[in-house]
Amino acid sequence: MELIRLNKYLPIALLYFFFNGLFLPLGLLYTTLLTPFFIVWLYKFPSFRYLLLFFLVTIPFALVHFIHGVDIISYVKSYLLLFSAFVFCVAFYQFLLVCNSLAILFKNIVLINFLFVLIAIILFFIPFFKDLVWYKNSITNGVEAAYRLRLFTYEASYYSFLLAPIAIYYYLKILFIRAQDKWFTFFIITLPLILSLSFGVISAILLTFIFLLCSDLKLLYINKKLPTFILFTILFFIIFLVAVIYFFPDNIVFIRIENIFKGRDTSFSGRTFDSIYLGWKIAAQKSILFGAGPGQIKIVGIDLFSKFYQTSFSSDQLAIPNNIGDILAQYGLIGITIKLFLEIYFFFKTKVYSNIYRLSLFLFVFIYQFSGSFINNIAEYVIWIMAFYSALFPEFNKINLFLKDDGNDLIHTPLLN
Numbered sequence: 001m002e003l004i005r006l007n008k009y010l011p012i013a014l015l016y017f018f019f020n021g022l023f024l025p026l027g028l029l030y031t032t033l034l035t036p037f038f039i040v041w042l043y044k045f046p047s048f049r050y051l052l053l054f055f056l057v058t059i060p061f062a063l064v065h066f067i068h069g070v071d072i073i074s075y076v077k078s079y080l081l082l083f084s085a086f087v088f089c090v091a092f093y094q095f096l097l098v099c100n101s102l103a104i105l106f107k108n109i110v111l112i113n114f115l116f117v118l119i120a121i122i123l124f125f126i127p128f129f130k131d132l133v134w135y136k137n138s139i140t141n142g143v144e145a146a147y148r149l150r151l152f153t154y155e156a157s158y159y160s161f162l163l164a165p166i167a168i169y170y171y172l173k174i175l176f177i178r179a180q181d182k183w184f185t186f187f188i189i190t191l192p193l194i195l196s197l198s199f200g201v202i203s204a205i206l207l208t209f210i211f212l213l214c215s216d217l218k219l220l221y222i223n224k225k226l227p228t229f230i231l232f233t234i235l236f237f238i239i240f241l242v243a244v245i246y247f248f249p250d251n252i253v254f255i256r257i258e259n260i261f262k263g264r265d266t267s268f269s270g271r272t273f274d275s276i277y278l279g280w281k282i283a284a285q286k287s288i289l290f291g292a293g294p295g296q297i298k299i300v301g302i303d304l305f306s307k308f309y310q311t312s313f314s315s316d317q318l319a320i321p322n323n324i325g326d327i328l329a330q331y332g333l334i335g336i337t338i339k340l341f342l343e344i345y346f347f348f349k350t351k352v353y354s355n356i357y358r359l360s361l362f363l364f365v366f367i368y369q370f371s372g373s374f375i376n377n378i379a380e381y382v383i384w385i386m387a388f389y390s391a392l393f394p395e396f397n398k399i400n401l402f403l404k405d406d407g408n409d410l411i412h413t414p415l416l417n
Contacts, residue, residue, distance in 0.1 A: 009095070013105045014112065017162055022152045027081075031378060035084040038091040047094045054086045057338070061331055065293035068286040078295030078330075081376055089381045096389050103393070106166050113163070114188040116151055117195065149195035157372065158379065160198035164205060165383050167193060168360050169393070171209070175229075176222050176356070176401060200271065200372050208364040212356060219356065222401050271372050275322030278308065279329040282320075291332035301329075323373035323380060330375060346388040357396035361387040 007013075020029045031038075042048040058079070065075065096102070120133040124147070134147045135155065148156035167189045174182050193202055213219055213230075220227050278301070285300050286292040292300055298315040305313045320326040327335045343366065352358045365383040373380045386392055394400060 007101050007104055007108065009099055009101065009105060010108055013109060017109050018112070018116070018152050021154055026154055027376075029378070031088050032081065032084045035087050038087050042087075042091055042094060045094050045097075047090055047097070050090050050093075051087065054083055058082075061290055061293070061335070064287060064290040065296075068290075068292075070293045070296055071299045074295030074299055075293055076295075082294055085376045085378050085381065088378050089385060092378075092382055093385050093389070096385070096392070106169055109166060110170070110185075110188060113151075113192060117149070117188075117192050120149055120151060120195075146197060148197045149192060156196040157198040157200060160193050160196040160201040161368070161372070162379050163189075163192060164201055164364060165361055165386060168205065168208065168364060169357060171205075172357055172360060172396060175209075175226060176219070177395070200268075200368065204364050204367045204371070207367055208360050211363050212360050215353070215359070216398070218402065268371075271321050272370065274308070275320045275325030276328065277325075278304065279320055279322070279325035279327075282329040283332045287332055289332045289334050291328065291330045291335055294330050297326075297329050319374065321372060321374060323369040323375060323377065326373075326375040343384070350388045350390045352387055354399070355390075355392065355394075355397050356401065357393050358387045358389070 015030055020031055022030075024030065039048075039051070042051070062075075062079070099105075116133070123129040123133055130147070133149065133151050135150050136145045136147050138145045150156045150159045153159040153162070170185050170189050174186055193205075220230075223229075280288070281304055282297055282301050283291045285304075286296070297320060298318045301318050302313055302315060305318055320329055324336060324339075327339060331338075343362075347353070347362060350358075352362045361383050365380060365387065369380065
């Protein structure tokens with residue numbers, strides 16, 4: 001396995017993945033502060049004109065919002081944050097156009113991340129430093145609060161969400177491209193996800209691969225050992241499940257699954273049904289079609305949140321941890337319609353289905369948007385952009401996978417390459 005290769009894009013990649021919110025107030029990112037730099041960088045490219053789309057789409061909404069009444073300071077602050085997220089998305093799209101080393105960046109991030117994970121495991125046993133990279137919260141009702149790995153991000157679920165597109169990339173290589181170091185790669189990718197205890201991200205990844213295989217059964221025959229591997233995996237899982245039920249009936253996973261089905265899991269409910277409901281109620285206070293506007297959740301939502309959860313909230317505590325619910329609250333049914341329409345349009349326009357990596361990203365983020373994320377989440381939009389970028393990792397194009405033979409260069413090479 002080769003050492004980390006230096007790359008001119010590596011510093012910004014490391015900033016985005018590891019340190020984007022380090023030492024900053026919650027909600028503020030270094031990529032937000034770098035918005036002027038991204039605008040200047042984009043100015044020399046044709047993609048700079050895409051920045052105008054932001055204003056063409058949002059100004060009509062703003063006119064309606066101001067007619068219904070808004071808190072101007074909160075509106076402007078949130079509007080500028082949303083614009084900064086849009087600028088970053090355009091900059092990331094331009095980055096994909098000019099960068100020919102995304103696989104190298106993935107490898108570097110995986111190796112550096114694993115190094116940080118090893119350090120985090122050591123710090124876990126040093127009480128004074130534990131809270132630097134771990135944080136403790138209640139996973140579900142009836143379970144004592146547990147420590148979850150977050151590294152330098154603000155929470156474990158966001159950390160695992162950042163890792164998801166890279167994890168999916170290597171899982172696909174493990175399953176469909178014969179290569180060396182499979183088990184080591186699987187270990188260093190999977191360990192951080194497990195330590196994060198992010199059930200939402202892990203579940204979305206599992207569902208992604210189930211839907212991917214169901215979408216085209218011919219994928220089962222790309223790797224002749226894959227059906228056997230799946231069969232043994234299912235058998236192992238059943239045996240493991242029976243053993244866990246027998247010996248550890250009160251484990252955290254089963255308790256949370258039981259709570260979810262019984263409607264007692266506050267985290268799952270808060271990120272799904274509660275978020276949609278609250279988003280609807282907040283939008284309805286102004287305009288169910290156009291929403292209440294950016295930044296208005298903290299203004300019009302205090303009484304609604306307090307009554308719904310039967311506890312007191314401050315404006316800083318108010319947030320809708322669900323992208324669809326957040327858009328519904330701020331931009332109404334029209335905002336949700338625009339987003340879902342664009343997802344479907346670009347799915348067919350860029351032929352996402354022709355590349356199993358892009359299809360996997362699409363499936364993953366489509367699922368996750370209904371159970372997490374938020375309107376300014378650049379990590380979500382990065383995944384959407386990669387899913388719709390037609391030149392991304394052509395080795396995963398179905399035509400290449402189905403036609404490759406045993407002499408293909410992808411075979412028998414180190415996986416972390």
